[in-house]
Amino acid sequence: MTGDQDPVLRLESVRKTFGGTRPGRRAGRGGGAGGADGGGRVVLRDVSLDVPPHTVTALIGASGSGKSTLLRCANLLEEVDDGAIFLDGEEITAPGVDPDAVRRRIGVVFQSYNLFPHMTVLENAALAPRRVLGLPRAEAEDRARELLARLGLGDRSGEYPDRLSGGQQQRAAIVRALAVRPRLLLLDEITAALDPELVGEVLSVVRDLKEDGMTMVLATHEMGFAREIADQVCFLDGGVVLERGTPARVFGEPRHERTRRFLRRIVAAGRL
Amino acid sequence: MTSPNAFPLGKDDGRGDGRDNRRDDGQNDRQDPAKDCGSGVGRRAGRGDRPDRHAAEDPYTPSARRIERERYKRARARRATAIAALSTLVTGLVLVLLVTGSPGWQRTRETFLSAEYARMALPKVLEGLLLNLRLLAVCGLCVLVLGLLLAVARTLRGPVFFPLRALAVAYTDFFRGLPLIICLLMVVFGVPALRLQGVTTDPVLLGGTALVLTYSAYVAEVFRAGIESVHPSQRAAARSLGLSRAKTLRYVVLPQAVRRVIPPLLNDLVSLQKDTGLVSIAGAVDAVYAAQIIAGKHFNYTPYVVAGLVFVALTIPMTRFTDWVTTRTERRRAQGGTV
Numbered sequence: 001m002t003g004d005q006d007p008v009l010r011l012e013s014v015r016k017t018f019g020g021t022r023p024g025r026r027a028g029r030g031g032g033a034g035g036a037d038g039g040g041r042v043v044l045r046d047v048s049l050d051v052p053p054h055t056v057t058a059l060i061g062a063s064g065s066g067k068s069t070l071l072r073c074a075n076l077l078e079e080v081d082d083g084a085i086f087l088d089g090e091e092i093t094a095p096g097v098d099p100d101a102v103r104r105r106i107g108v109v110f111q112s113y114n115l116f117p118h119m120t121v122l123e124n125a126a127l128a129p130r131r132v133l134g135l136p137r138a139e140a141e142d143r144a145r146e147l148l149a150r151l152g153l154g155d156r157s158g159e160y161p162d163r164l165s166g167g168q169q170q171r172a173a174i175v176r177a178l179a180v181r182p183r184l185l186l187l188d189e190i191t192a193a194l195d196p197e198l199v200g201e202v203l204s205v206v207r208d209l210k211e212d213g214m215t216m217v218l219a220t221h222e223m224g225f226a227r228e229i230a231d232q233v234c235f236l237d238g239g240v241v242l243e244r245g246t247p248a249r250v251f252g253e254p255r256h257e258r259t260r261r262f263l264r265r266i267v268a269a270g271r272l
Numbered sequence: 273m274t275s276p277n278a279f280p281l282g283k284d285d286g287r288g289d290g291r292d293n294r295r296d297d298g299q300n301d302r303q304d305p306a307k308d309c310g311s312g313v314g315r316r317a318g319r320g321d322r323p324d325r326h327a328a329e330d331p332y333t334p335s336a337r338r339i340e341r342e343r344y345k346r347a348r349a350r351r352a353t354a355i356a357a358l359s360t361l362v363t364g365l366v367l368v369l370l371v372t373g374s375p376g377w378q379r380t381r382e383t384f385l386s387a388e389y390a391r392m393a394l395p396k397v398l399e400g401l402l403l404n405l406r407l408l409a410v411c412g413l414c415v416l417v418l419g420l421l422l423a424v425a426r427t428l429r430g431p432v433f434f435p436l437r438a439l440a441v442a443y444t445d446f447f448r449g450l451p452l453i454i455c456l457l458m459v460v461f462g463v464p465a466l467r468l469q470g471v472t473t474d475p476v477l478l479g480g481t482a483l484v485l486t487y488s489a490y491v492a493e494v495f496r497a498g499i500e501s502v503h504p505s506q507r508a509a510a511r512s513l514g515l516s517r518a519k520t521l522r523y524v525v526l527p528q529a530v531r532r533v534i535p536p537l538l539n540d541l542v543s544l545q546k547d548t549g550l551v552s553i554a555g556a557v558d559a560v561y562a563a564q565i566i567a568g569k570h571f572n573y574t575p576y577v578v579a580g581l582v583f584v585a586l587t588i589p590m591t592r593f594t595d596w597v598t599t600r601t602e603r604r605r606a607q608g609g610t611v
Contacts, residue, residue, distance in 0.1 A: 075512055104514035114509035118527045128513040131523060180514060 006089055008184050008215045009051040009074060014083035016044040016069055043069045045239030047083070051184070054213040058226035058247070061236035062262060067219035068111075070236070071186045074217070075106050088183065104132055107177030111189040113169045115161040115176070121148065122157040125175045132180060140179075147175045151205055167198030171205055178209075185209065187218035191225075223266050227251050235259050386574045393566045393575035397582055400562035404583075407480055407548040407558070412541055414484045419491030424526075426496055429517065440492070447489035452547060456482040460554035479551030487544050494536045498529035535601060538594040545590065546583050559583070 017040035043066045051057050059067040072078040074085055076092060076099040085093045092102045115124050125144035129135045135143070148157050151171045161169055170190055177185060187206065191199045203225050209216065210229055220226050226233055226247060233250040235243040243250055243259045254260045334342075371377065425433070425440035447455065459482040464473040472478065502525045510520040552561035559582060563575035 077508055077512060100511075100514050100516050103512055106512075108509075108512040110505065110509060112505060114505045116506065116509070116524055116528075118531065127523060128515065131519050132514040176513070 005052060007050040007086070008053050008088060009049070009217065010086040010089075011047055011049040011070070011074070012084045012086070014044050014047045014070070014073060014085060015042070015081045016066075016073055016078060017042045017081055042239050044073070044080075047236075047239070047241055049234060049241060049244075051215060051217055052231075053215050055215060055231040056210055056229050057217045058230035058233045059217065059219040059236055060221075060223065060226060060233060060262075065236040066239055067236055068188050071108070071188050071217065071219055075108050075186060076102055077108075100132075104180055105183045107180065107182035107185045109170070109173050109177050109185070109187045109190045111192045113161070113166075113173045113193070115169055115173055117161055120158050120160055121153060121164070121172045121175075124161070124172060125157075125179050128176065128180045144175065144179055147178055148172070151175055152201075165198060166194045167201045170194065170202045174202075174205055174209075183215065185214055185216045187216060187220075189219050189221060191220070191222055221266075223251070223263075235262065237262070382572075384573045384577050386572055389566070389570060389572045389574035390578050393563055393578045396562040396566060397559045397575065397579045400557055400559035400579075401582055401586075403476065403551075403556065403558040404545075404548040407476070407483070407551065408541075408545050411480050411483045411487070411548070412544060414480075415487040415491050415540075415544065416537070418484060418488035420495050422488060422492035423495035423499060424521065426492075427499060427521065444489045444492050447486050448493065450486065452482070452486045453550065453553070455486050456550055456553060458482075459485070475554035475556040476551060479554045479556055483544065483547060483551070487540065487547075490540055491537065494533050494540065495529065497536075498533035499525055501532055502528045532601070535594055535598040538590070538597060542587055542590045542594065545587055549579075549583060 019040040043064075047066070047070060049057070049070075059070060061067055069078060073080050080093055083093075084091050087102060087105060091097070092099075115121075116127070119127065122141060122144055125148060126137070126140040129140035129143055130137060133140075145154070145157060148154055151174060153168060153171055153175065156164060156168060156172075161172065164172065170193075174190075190206075191202050194202065199222070203222070206216070206218070206225075207229060218226075218230075228247075230247050232244060233247050234241045235250060235254075235256075237258050243254060243256055250259065251263065254263060374380075422440045422444060425436050426444075428437055456479060460475060460478045463471060463478055499521075506524055506528070507520055510524040511517075515523065549558060549560040552558050552564060555561070557565075559579045560576075563579035566575040567573055
């Protein structure tokens with residue numbers, strides 16, 4: 001199941017609710033898991049998705065449509081209620097799977113950077129190689145330095161995050177995620193917190209990563225960028241992937257009325 | 273930052289280095305002490321002046337409007353100082369008259385403020401103070417370690433750690449609620465009463481133990497507040513890198529938490545410093561007990577006053593240091609730093 005074209009990430013009928021009680025817990029073994037979500041808010045109703053290797057998948061959709069939740073579930077930061085998630089053909093939502101081992105293979109970049117403020121940029125980037133992969137300090141720092149240089153932060157490695165611009169912080173966060181050499185990179189609206197003139201530098205990094213063949217899933221409001229870089233675009237609405245296809249198809253000839261309405265609003269806001 | 277001072281009018285004392293002037297242009301000289309400390313703080317605090325890297329090339333001369341404004345501010349500051357001095361003088365005078373005019377003043381002065389007894393007591397009190405300082409050093413260290421362990425124990429997850437977690441909760445609840453004096457009495461008189469083999473009856477050790485018991489409960493809560501103040505997104509970022517829960521705590525959460533709680537910790541340490549005087553009830557000859565011996569012999573309370581003043585004198589630098597650390601932390605946060 002690990003041929004070259006088998007998906008890196010695969011979601012099968014993933015369901016996720018927030019709040020409320022788990023049916024299995026309350027009903028015991030007799031009741032089964034059918035039906036009630038215990039009154040929780042359904043964020044992902046039934047999401048299935050394949051992410052082939054060396055491709056970029058863009059998740060678009062209104063705020064609250066579940067883009068971030070989907071990414072958090074894929075990284076096991078949230079536990080799915082139902083369905084299954086596979087990484088390289090191996091189910092990571094199965095009981096007994098070590099989440100730390102899974103997360104090691106998935107890099108995440110957050111909207112608000114979430115750099116560690118008490119560490120320099122270099123220490124931020126070298127932390128995971130040292131403490132997760134167990135590399136010696138010098139080797140971990142070499143690896144971090146090389147990545148920092150590649151992303152144009154070579155001269156900022158000794159700085160603390162609060163001395164950096166938003167764009168630099170976000171690039172540093174990308175370096176940190178890349179430092180463990182992940183199989184898959186999840187980007188959660190990484191330009192949403194940036195000043196407009198800083199967005200470009202971060203997006204160009206993502207472009208470079210695509211050149212290098214990195215498999216990525218990105219939740220984004222930058223429709224122009226999604227259209228340019230993505231191999232497939234998924235429009236999330238009402239907890240399902242309502243529309244999925246090439247950017248030309250989804251943006252050019254959207255099939256669903258809701259997609260069309262969403263895109264009209266985006267165009268009206270000047271974002272496409 | 274070695275650029276010539278671009279704003280000659282920034283400060284009265286003319287010892288600014290360009291950076292300080294800029295920073296407090298708007299806020300006058302109200303926070304001078306804090307700022308003086310701040311400029312020597314270290315590599316991070318010293319560089320909070322990004323916008324003005326090009327001050328040297330800026331051919332700026334202050335306008336008449338600005339000069340007028342500065343003059344007005346200085347005049348106002350002078351006036352405020354004068355009023356404060358006058359008001360202090362009047363208040364002090366009233367207090368002195370009130371106390372010395374009271375009917376029992378003569379007698380009180382002989383009993384509490386006798387220079388002769390003060391001279392007699394001071395050496396003994398200072399000798400006893402050494403014990404207080406030793407207690408502070410040892411207990412302070414034990415309190416910090418035990419407090420941190422308790423706080424960490426409360427954050428542990430998983431069924432194996434349930435007893436540890438429950439114990440930590442019970443411990444902090446109990447000793448935070450128990451008055452220190454009762455804790456002391458129980459330990460100091462209760463433990464020897466058990467007549468356990470090999471357990472000390474030394475009042476200093478027992479008194480110190482009681483202090484550690486109570487204070488570690490306080491300090492544990494301070495640490496816990498610090499741990500909980502670290503934003504969940506920091507944890508999420510660490511876990512997403514594959515760091516285990518323990519390593520996340522060790523490398524990401526605790527360093528930030530400890531930095532944040534340094535001011536309240538110092539506050540507790542000041543408190544501990546004076547509470548070391550309570551071991552005197554166990555019969556350990558510290559500053560308070562030394563005073564008590566003399567006071568009891570001569571029926572004069574002056575030694576107590578001496579001991580009290582010695583404690584105050586010891587506490588003040590510590591309090592000022594705490595204030596300084598607090599302002600520094602606050603300012604750094606206000607400047608946009610997250611630590």
